[in-house]
Amino acid sequence: MPVRLSSTGLVLDGQQPVQNLLRFLDTVMRGIGQVMLQNNSYTGLLFLLGIFCNSVLFGGAVLVGTMVSTLTAILLGAKPTLVRDGMFGFNGALVAIAVIYFLQPNALTWAYVILAAACTTVLMAAMLRLFDVWKMPVLTAPFVFTALCFLLACARFGRLQSTHVLPTAGLPRAAAIVEGIVTTSTVLEGLFNGIAQVFFQGSVITGVLFAIGLLISSRRVFIIALLGSLTGLLVAWGMGAAEPAIRSGAFGFNSVLTAIALGGVFFVLDKASAAYTLLATVATAIVFAAVSAALEPLGMPALTLPFVLVVWLFVLAGPMFPGLRLAGDA
Amino acid sequence: MPVRLSSTGLVLDGQQPVQNLLRFLDTVMRGIGQVMLQNNSYTGLLFLLGIFCNSVLFGGAVLVGTMVSTLTAILLGAKPTLVRDGMFGFNGALVAIAVIYFLQPNALTWAYVILAAACTTVLMAAMLRLFDVWKMPVLTAPFVFTALCFLLACARFGRLQSTHVLPTAGLPRAAAIVEGIVTTSTVLEGLFNGIAQVFFQGSVITGVLFAIGLLISSRRVFIIALLGSLTGLLVAWGMGAAEPAIRSGAFGFNSVLTAIALGGVFFVLDKASAAYTLLATVATAIVFAAVSAALEPLGMPALTLPFVLVVWLFVLAGPMFPGLRLAGDA
Amino acid sequence: MPVRLSSTGLVLDGQQPVQNLLRFLDTVMRGIGQVMLQNNSYTGLLFLLGIFCNSVLFGGAVLVGTMVSTLTAILLGAKPTLVRDGMFGFNGALVAIAVIYFLQPNALTWAYVILAAACTTVLMAAMLRLFDVWKMPVLTAPFVFTALCFLLACARFGRLQSTHVLPTAGLPRAAAIVEGIVTTSTVLEGLFNGIAQVFFQGSVITGVLFAIGLLISSRRVFIIALLGSLTGLLVAWGMGAAEPAIRSGAFGFNSVLTAIALGGVFFVLDKASAAYTLLATVATAIVFAAVSAALEPLGMPALTLPFVLVVWLFVLAGPMFPGLRLAGDA
Numbered sequence: 001m002p003v004r005l006s007s008t009g010l011v012l013d014g015q016q017p018v019q020n021l022l023r024f025l026d027t028v029m030r031g032i033g034q035v036m037l038q039n040n041s042y043t044g045l046l047f048l049l050g051i052f053c054n055s056v057l058f059g060g061a062v063l064v065g066t067m068v069s070t071l072t073a074i075l076l077g078a079k080p081t082l083v084r085d086g087m088f089g090f091n092g093a094l095v096a097i098a099v100i101y102f103l104q105p106n107a108l109t110w111a112y113v114i115l116a117a118a119c120t121t122v123l124m125a126a127m128l129r130l131f132d133v134w135k136m137p138v139l140t141a142p143f144v145f146t147a148l149c150f151l152l153a154c155a156r157f158g159r160l161q162s163t164h165v166l167p168t169a170g171l172p173r174a175a176a177i178v179e180g181i182v183t184t185s186t187v188l189e190g191l192f193n194g195i196a197q198v199f200f201q202g203s204v205i206t207g208v209l210f211a212i213g214l215l216i217s218s219r220r221v222f223i224i225a226l227l228g229s230l231t232g233l234l235v236a237w238g239m240g241a242a243e244p245a246i247r248s249g250a251f252g253f254n255s256v257l258t259a260i261a262l263g264g265v266f267f268v269l270d271k272a273s274a275a276y277t278l279l280a281t282v283a284t285a286i287v288f289a290a291v292s293a294a295l296e297p298l299g300m301p302a303l304t305l306p307f308v309l310v311v312w313l314f315v316l317a318g319p320m321f322p323g324l325r326l327a328g329d330a
Numbered sequence: 331m332p333v334r335l336s337s338t339g340l341v342l343d344g345q346q347p348v349q350n351l352l353r354f355l356d357t358v359m360r361g362i363g364q365v366m367l368q369n370n371s372y373t374g375l376l377f378l379l380g381i382f383c384n385s386v387l388f389g390g391a392v393l394v395g396t397m398v399s400t401l402t403a404i405l406l407g408a409k410p411t412l413v414r415d416g417m418f419g420f421n422g423a424l425v426a427i428a429v430i431y432f433l434q435p436n437a438l439t440w441a442y443v444i445l446a447a448a449c450t451t452v453l454m455a456a457m458l459r460l461f462d463v464w465k466m467p468v469l470t471a472p473f474v475f476t477a478l479c480f481l482l483a484c485a486r487f488g489r490l491q492s493t494h495v496l497p498t499a500g501l502p503r504a505a506a507i508v509e510g511i512v513t514t515s516t517v518l519e520g521l522f523n524g525i526a527q528v529f530f531q532g533s534v535i536t537g538v539l540f541a542i543g544l545l546i547s548s549r550r551v552f553i554i555a556l557l558g559s560l561t562g563l564l565v566a567w568g569m570g571a572a573e574p575a576i577r578s579g580a581f582g583f584n585s586v587l588t589a590i591a592l593g594g595v596f597f598v599l600d601k602a603s604a605a606y607t608l609l610a611t612v613a614t615a616i617v618f619a620a621v622s623a624a625l626e627p628l629g630m631p632a633l634t635l636p637f638v639l640v641v642w643l644f645v646l647a648g649p650m651f652p653g654l655r656l657a658g659d660a
Numbered sequence: 661m662p663v664r665l666s667s668t669g670l671v672l673d674g675q676q677p678v679q680n681l682l683r684f685l686d687t688v689m690r691g692i693g694q695v696m697l698q699n700n701s702y703t704g705l706l707f708l709l710g711i712f713c714n715s716v717l718f719g720g721a722v723l724v725g726t727m728v729s730t731l732t733a734i735l736l737g738a739k740p741t742l743v744r745d746g747m748f749g750f751n752g753a754l755v756a757i758a759v760i761y762f763l764q765p766n767a768l769t770w771a772y773v774i775l776a777a778a779c780t781t782v783l784m785a786a787m788l789r790l791f792d793v794w795k796m797p798v799l800t801a802p803f804v805f806t807a808l809c810f811l812l813a814c815a816r817f818g819r820l821q822s823t824h825v826l827p828t829a830g831l832p833r834a835a836a837i838v839e840g841i842v843t844t845s846t847v848l849e850g851l852f853n854g855i856a857q858v859f860f861q862g863s864v865i866t867g868v869l870f871a872i873g874l875l876i877s878s879r880r881v882f883i884i885a886l887l888g889s890l891t892g893l894l895v896a897w898g899m900g901a902a903e904p905a906i907r908s909g910a911f912g913f914n915s916v917l918t919a920i921a922l923g924g925v926f927f928v929l930d931k932a933s934a935a936y937t938l939l940a941t942v943a944t945a946i947v948f949a950a951v952s953a954a955l956e957p958l959g960m961p962a963l964t965l966p967f968v969l970v971v972w973l974f975v976l977a978g979p980m981f982p983g984l985r986l987a988g989d990a
Binding site: 133134171172173175176177178179236238239240241242245272276279280282283286287289290291292293294296297312313314316317319320321322323324 | 736737738739768775778779782783785786787788789790793808809810811812813814815816817818819820821822829830831957958959
């Protein structure tokens with residue numbers, strides 16, 4: 001039969017129109033799954049479900065973004081195996097949801113989404129070549145750079161209006177204070193919001209659906225993601241971060257991604273790499289605070305830049321420490 | 331005869347003093363031409379004429395800057411073929427005009443110009459080595475980094491005063507509005523100002539002379555440059571940028587350079603690369619808006635950073651897309 | 661005998677506990693010496709003495725930071741020869757003194773110091789791999805990035821309070837004025853403060869002890885360091901920098917490090933490289949002013965970023981200029 005189900009999605013052998021369409025849709029789902037580094041179309045489907053549960057608008061944006069960036073890669077003739085693994089989809093997914101989250105949706109905004117998604121594909125290709133020298137993963141850097149660029153540009157463009165979810169531009173305060181009291185509900189909500197925030201969703205149910213999506217792909221990744229969210233949350237709590245920020249999952253989503261990347265993808269998990277991953281996950285929470293403060297004068301959000309920076313450094317440093325074993329060819 | 335005219339400038343075979351002087355002057359003109367990626371001393375001469383038409387001060391600055399950076403390269407023993415092609419001239423030309431444009435000219439400012447021009451040569455050499463790994467062009471990055479550095483430093487130096495052309499430092503506004511109405515005169519002036527602004531000149535006549543300079547070098551480059559300026563202008567208009575900014579050519583000059591670089595220099599122009607160049611040129615206008623907003627808290631101008639960033643990425647990504655054919659060894 | 665004194669520190673052959681302890685302590689001292697690029701434990705000891713003379717708190721911080729980052733490298737299995745040369749110590753030393761200098765010391769701050777010092781080791785390893793492509797030195801970049809990150813993060817963490825030594829966040833002023841009058845005492849104090857400021861110490865006596873530490877390692881480095889401090893000071897004076905900044909050594913410490921690195925470590929000192937080093941040292945003072953202005957909206961200090969940037973560029977450019985001879989394998 002021309003269509004089979006493997007453990008990570010559809011397997012299609014032929015080149016008939018229906019097969020090509022199914023292959024494209026499966027590729028799009030993998031692209032959505034790759035947002036959390038899972039080359040698994042069921043996982044991607046669950047992520048999409050989780051987003052649609054919270055908002056049809058955001059679900060639509062993710063679909064459009066992933067399709068546009070994947071199509072751009074196909075049109076430009078990018079390597080089919082890379083395309084098929086969803087490597088040109090996840091940045092489009094994220095940039096689309098970011099633009100629709102931060103800007104008021106109208107026809108021009110959707111044109112902006114399409115342009116941004118197409119740009120992530122070029123940026124992805126550029127960074128794949130750049131990082132090939134060190135065999136380093138590109139991660140969600142194309143999304144971060146494209147989104148920051150397209151959001152910053154709005155300051156000059158009168159026909160694009162922000163949704164006022166963007167942080168207010170301001171100079172850093174001289175001193176921070178401990179705001180609010182962290183309770184059990186803060187921790188529980190923060191734990192799952194931390195996973196949901198990877199796609200800008202502030203919803204515990206979405207977070208639970210995302211977690212189930214990860215569980216389908218790998219039990220190890222599921223546990224690591226929860227531990228990552230918890231670690232980010234605990235660091236923020238210990239340091240005296242504001243309770244609303246902790247509850248919203250703001251300190252969690254970058255740590256979730258760092259934990260998945262280092263503990264679940266790039267290193268063989270043993271005692272040494274578990275300690276290494278823990279250090280990276282703690283560092284991610286601090287880098288999140290730093291990046292968020294550094295972007296304050298610009299009124300820009302940190303997005304997943306902290307995750308990207310920390311994982312780059314920890315993956316790059318890996319081979320210098322013989323105690324750590326790299327998983328396959330990272 | 332020891333002096334001949336080729337289609338791109340003087341050809342000199344001997345090593346007599348007069349020949350060396352002529353060779354140096356021809357090298358300086360090529361350096362000025364290289365500001366728009368044209369290794370052509372007639373083009374450089376026309377650019378210089380265009381600037382002198384507008385201002386003797388700026389013309390002098392360009393001459394001094396190009397000479398200093400070229401001489402620094404010669405003194406340090408840089409590769410003669412690179413020097414001869416004007417590769418160590420164009421960043422000096424731009425940094426000199428930028429310093430004189432943004433700072434009040436006095437003896438110390440001219441010393442500052444000389445120092446800055448010399449620094450661009452070291453930066454150029456450093457970046458040539460850095461980018462050799464990917465066979466990527468350095469473009470005007472040494473100018474951008476040196477100029478930003480030397481202009482930022484003035485905040486600490488009481489003997490250097492700005493000409494108040496620098497943007498006022500401020501935090502980004504919450505919302506942009508559509509300012510002014512774009513008319514035919516906006517478009518016509520913006521079109522040529524966009525070319526003139528490559529050298530910080532707000533003058534249609536200068537823009538026309540620059541365009542003729544490009545025409546001397548290549549008809550294709552001439553057309554592409556005009557289309558680049560137009561594209562930047564139209565994107566800005568469509569997005570609701572302020573009319574005075576559109577008229578001044580602010581949204582044009584980076585797009586002009588991107589169009590020349592991708593459509594005229596680094597890729598063989600066919601349908602695929604034309605579409606690729608168009609995407610890059612549109613992206614350049616958005617990146618210009620973004621960089622200009624990002625530098626707002628510092629009161630710094632975007633210079634040609636948007637062009638540099640976009641062309642780096644699109645050239646870097648090129649080989650990942652087999653549909654695009656690179657021109658020779660970019 | 662199992663312990664001998666060489667011209668740069670202890671030589672230990674065996675693996676007995678006492679020998680291992682002595683070797684570790686000698687490694688820690690080399691790490692402190694490497695802050696000024698000296699692989700010499702006597703020099704490191706004198707630096708430590710100089711700091712303790714000024715403040716027991718800072719001396720303790722340097723010891724803790726160097727030990728933690730060195731131990732992290734040992735635990736992760738970093739290359740023993742690199743560890744032994746103090747290459748994983750100096751960034752820990754600096755990040756620890758920076759955190760204790762800028763944040764009020766309490767138990768959480770010390771935990772923060774330990775975490776930051778451990779992070780510099782990962783960052784060092786990452787950058788060693790990154791820069792191996794160009795055989796470029798990492799310098800104090802891991803310190804700079806880690807310190808900026810950990811200090812910026814405090815804006816979000818209510819349990820860490822600044823000591824109000826950090827610059828006040830603000831937008832750059834439109835114009836600088838010449839503040840105060842430079843006298844002989846400004847020059848003399850500035851000269852030695854410039855050396856002391858490498859470790860954030862504003863003390864002439866500490867500067868003198870540091871200079872003696874350099875003299876123990878190399879007469880050439882001693883002279884170059886003083887000339888570097890003087891150059892930075894004179895550039896600042898000539899440009900009209902504020903007198904208190906000149907006196908405090910703020911314009912000196914980056915120039916000291918640039919002079920040592922280029923004139924004393926990476927190039928064979930002859931006429932050509934002396935001129936090259938002078939250009940770099942002058943540029944460092946300007947880059948210091950620029951970086952310090954660029955970080956003003958964030959309320960962050962420039963640290964040794966100017967030194968790092970300038971030396972990277974000048975070392976990178978080196979092989980492009982055949983007139984300059986690289987010292988061994990830089």
